Amino acid sequence: MTVPSATPDLALAAPVSSAHSRITAAGLLVALGIVYGDIGTSPLYTVRGVFVTQPVTEPVVLGTISCIIWTLTLLTTVKYVVIALRADNHGEGGILALYARLRRLPLRRLYLPALVGAAALLADGLITPPISVASAVEGLRILKPDLDTVPIVVAILVGLFAFQQFGTQIIGKLFGPVMLLFFSMLAVLGVVHLVQEPSILRAFSPHYAIRMVTQVPGAFWLLGSIFLCSTGAEALYADMGHVGRQNIYGSWTFVKTCLILNYLGQGAWLLRHLGPPLGEQNLFFLLMPKWALLPAIGLSTLATIIASQALISGSFTLVIEALRLRFWPKVKVQYPTELRGQAYVPSVNWLLCAGCVGVVLYFRESGRMEAAFGLAVTVTMLMTTLLLGYYLRLRRVAGYWIALLVGTYVLIEGSFLVANLAKFSHGGWLSVLLAGLLLLVMLSWVAGQRIRNELTEFVPLAEWLPLLQQLSQDESVPKYATHLVYLTKAENAKEIENAIIHSIFRKRPKRADVYYLVHVNTTDEPYTRRYHVTHVLPNELVRIDFYLGFRIDHALNYMYRQVVADLVKNHEVDITSRYASLRGQEVVGDFQFVILNKTLPYQYLLRGWQRLALRLHAGLKWLGSSETESFGLDNSTYEVENVPLQMPPRPELLLTRD
Structure with a gap:
């Protein structure tokens, strides 16, 4: 049975002023x-x-x-x-x-x-x-x-x-x-x-x-x-x-x-x-x-x-x-x-x-x-002009003022852009090529993430809570860790990825005393540092939502440790070891992160542009740093596990038995 209990949002650190308020x-x-x-x-x-x-x-x-x-x-x-x-x-x-x-x-x-x-x-x-x-x-x-x-x-x-x-x-x-x-x-x-x-x-x-x-x-x-x-x-x-x-x-x-x-x-x-x-x-x-x-x-x-x-x-x-x-x-x-x-x-x-x-x-x-200089910056200025128009719309400025402002600067910057295009064959092609390659990187990454997110299946968490409790208490299954941590993309706290369910139950069963689901929300504010805790099952399943600004480093290992320390201080979780020989000795239990590498076993079933986007995304992912590096996890606290994403139904093969 689910017994939800939430703590109020807490700040990880004192807020940092994002601008000086006076001239010095x-x-x-x-x-x-x-x-x-x-x-x-x-x-x-x-x-x-x-x-x-x-x-x-x-x-x-x-x-x-x-x-x-x-x-x-x-x-x-x-x-x-x-x-x-x-x-x-x-x-x-x-x-x-x-x-x-x-x-x-x-x-x-x-x-x-x-x-x-x-x-x-x-x-x-x-x-x-x-x-x-x-x-x-x-x-x-x-x-x-x-x-x-x-x-x-x-x-x-x-x-x-x-x-x-x-x-x-x-x-x-x-x-x-x-x-x-x-x-x-x-x-x-x-x-x-x-x-x-x-x-x-x-x-x-x-x-x-x-x-x-x-x-x-x-x-x-x-x-x-x-x-x-x-x-x-x-x-x-x-x-x-x-x-x-x-x-x-x-x-x-x-x-x-x-x-x-x-x-x-x-x-x-x-x-x-x-x-x-x-x-x-x-x-x-x-x-x-x-x-x-x-x-x-x-x-x-x-x-x-x-x-x-x-x-x-x-x-x-x-x-x-x-x-x-x-x-x-x-x-x-x-x-x-x-x-x-x-x-x-x-x-x-x-x-x-x-x-x-x-x-x-x-x-x-x-x-x-x-x-080669100037052509790329003109494009940036035009894009900023367009976004400023939407900003003024957000501020409820009259439409004719927005049209006048945007029109004026599109005319001025457009004239500079046309004049800069004359440089194209003399070296301007270089800035266009560089900008195009960088744009391809970003668009491929965005498109790849979007396709993978669309293929990610979420299931109701409540349906799996009774089985999770039974697994946690089943001593016939070797204990995987005292504290087991998963990173989840489920924005709704009542849902969980099918990939995590697959990892816990369908592969090698992972018995733990306390399970943690960690989710990161990137906020529109640059320097937000907050977290929210939901006790889905008291002392058995805890969800931690981080709210981090778009300029904050996602050093989850250190942030997670601080959150756990706060929970221990508030007597919300018990992190002492549950092993029989160590119980009562005030020894801290082991923590294990599981990083899921979600694979695509049947890519050929996708559309051509989707396959191309996913291949580019995979190549960029290989060139970049791993999730463990970007989240600040050390080698002793994580394990990478391959699990399949949800894919379109595979056509049934009509096989004939001899």
Whole structure:
């Protein structure tokens, strides 16, 4: 007979604030070091990319700087700083955090734009570090034109990725001061040239941007390079949880001012050097006097390393979020320091490292990398715009305001996307290929899980409780363990997978004194740590439901031990050994986890696309970490057992007996 008894939900740990509630000097400095690396280093290559082959004329110079000013204003300031930062999920930002908040909407395919955006953002992570570091190091060619910078760039990138396993707690303290110095350098350089050619201030009028795009032949395609000034906006949104919305508000004004001053300075220099295209010359370093060149190159290289570090850490965070939301295969995650948000994903780290080195060796020049840069981020921005529309709908904003906002940004970002498509044959195909492969990984994992879940059969738990009690007391069956633990996917506490029933009763009978069913719910909140206990059969069957945020590590072994310790403290379970020779000796009984590997014996009975999805899912599962590793189980506490999933009825074979 079932005797349900539940304890109230309990927290595994004190709640962690997901965002700073006020502006602090330390928070502003940290924001400079973490949030703005990507967008802060864009002056190294944005304007230069426009004039590699484009003659330097006044209409194009004024139009380019005007486009940059208004792109930073409309895309970064209005869309991301003003609107997107308010679309947080308990202080966390980014496209997957936004999706996690929207999951409650009754839209079956809402995960698709989130997956597309996440895949494109990860693909961008393979291109941003090479182009940023290469742009800075190539400044050395002004002093030594025949210098081969490729080995230097590769060495910096490999060293950066190799250092990830140790965490960034020490060098992270230098990020803020270095970026403060770098942004100050941007502003000073801009002002020095601005006062020599103040007529560049005309670029504040959007008239020049519109006139260039509509009247200068071929100028529309220059938007592909101009867009690079705002590629870090998505990273700004994703990093909100690390520094807090208020600190981004407080620091963005300073950052934007420094960026615009530098872009104005570059425009002023160009107005005084009208003529042929710049070719391979790096405009950013042409602004500097020779005596300042080496210090500026050194500072710029440090800034690009910081930008790369921020993007690498952001990629780890994105993959972990995708992992918890079940969009990514299970991979090993390490935590090298105690800093919140400081994680290390070895497989992703070395995948990014190989990709970045490959990009450098293939393109060799930062100018050529620009062709592959920007296309993927534009797709991410469009997906974020779409999800922001659903967010505003969730907030009950009037439909015409939503249509106006989404329509405006689809037009702006769509124009950038079309302009970036012109780069496809020159290297843009690489970002599309990378994003496509990453999207295939996520879609295959999602589809495989969905098919397996559909094939999983659940049965009423109450029907098996009497037999479970009899088995537990049947001394003719050798005891399998004192405490036997199964991980269950049954969201309904009144149901259980047929696979677990098969494991306990139909295979080798597993007699235990106490059975535990453990279920994990991933919540929309990022840092939830709660659990709920249901005593289905007092002292015989216990169900534990964990409610973990999508940024929480699923270290079930440690969490389970804490829950059991709490239950013992509250006299809800007895974990002393039940063996006759150890009874009364205060010896803790043995605990055994059973991990079920659910096999598909008759895959040929499924549809073709289902078989393909399951094969891809199985391959990804084999490449990733096992469930025992991802759940933090040590070798002495678990056993993996193969059990069949429910399959479509197999046609009966008409056999004839001789």
